[in-house]
Amino acid sequence: MKRNNRREKNLIVKIFGTLGLLATLATTGVAYEFNGTWKAPLGANPDCPVVIHACTTSFPVGSEWFVALEQAVNKWNKNPSNFRFQLRSKKIVGGIEGRLFRPRPKPFLDVTGNLCRSRHANEIWFGAWVAGETGTAVTYLLSPGRQMVEADVVFYRDPKGEVGPKWTTQMKPYRNLVAYGGPYRSFRHVAMHELGHVLGLRHTGDQYSLMGQGFRHTGVNAGKARCYPGEDASHAAVELYGLDCRAKENLSVTHWKYSGKANDDGYAVSVQCKVYDECGHVLGSEDRDSSQEKLGRRFLVSRGQSVQVEFTRENTGKSAQEVRISYLLSEDDDINAWDREIAFVDGVCFERDSVDTQKTMIQLPHDLEVGKEYFLGVWVDSEGAVDEHNEKDNWTYLVIRVKE
């Protein structure tokens, strides 16, 4: 993905180089950086959304692509700030090379060969994949003096579908996605990341964030991936546009975590969480792959062993919460309230500023079956104390196999 994002990174750098902008907020625990903000009332009032136009040739109304884009917008619109997007469909005939404050390397064509761009309107379209390029999507920003004026998003694909990113709108099965070793680039995850740029955000380099490796900023349960703005980007939106007093609460958990900053492009790199022994050493693991499909790794445990299990928890809602977190044991990858609870921790605090990745010590039961695979699940707010806008993102898991 580092290679795949290089074109986008180069462009963003070029914009900053040209305009001399470098905006970084360094308040407590905040990792995000921003390029600019929209001029009020845009972003200052949820009733004044930033309008983005989906090109009808790339995103026919009712198509899976339009629906996926619409759902990405809807997910962003549940962020706790005053910022909202509004998606409209726009038929654009012919090409207009706007007079812009930056060079544009070449005109971009959508899959039908139409130029799909106009001046001072925010547009989203699919551009033709160019052989030899490695970028999958790019957001062009016009933001003199830190004021956002225009943002255009281009996704690249080969009109013939032979080279370039293999896009999918499907989130199930999750293991088809690049993040899990599959062949498909998740359009929804990349759309969420690019919409973060449209909101005004730059890349995040120092915590788990949608604005890092967006394709690895994902939740998983019951075989399905989910994309979401996440705590870092949600908190950035609140800092930039203010808290919506009508915002709802939301907590979530994922088995991905921050692992460092990519050397060459500044993206936060994500890796999967792990299971450790009681001293904090990573447990041995093995491939789950069958002959047909890649299934990832599983950690090797013993019956009755005390282990530290690691997950990343986020608050993407209105305010800080203290809730119970339960740890569950399941025989399948659908973690739910009917699974066996083996431990819980009360009073776990979810602030809304920076992401928390933490290990929790639990003891595995003695009655596990040797040789068998289990799903070590986590359930945040297992007492249902918080009324959330999404209750389905409170579950995920790591995989273990009992060796003795």
Ligand SMILES: [Zn+2]
């Ligand atoms: Zn980006």
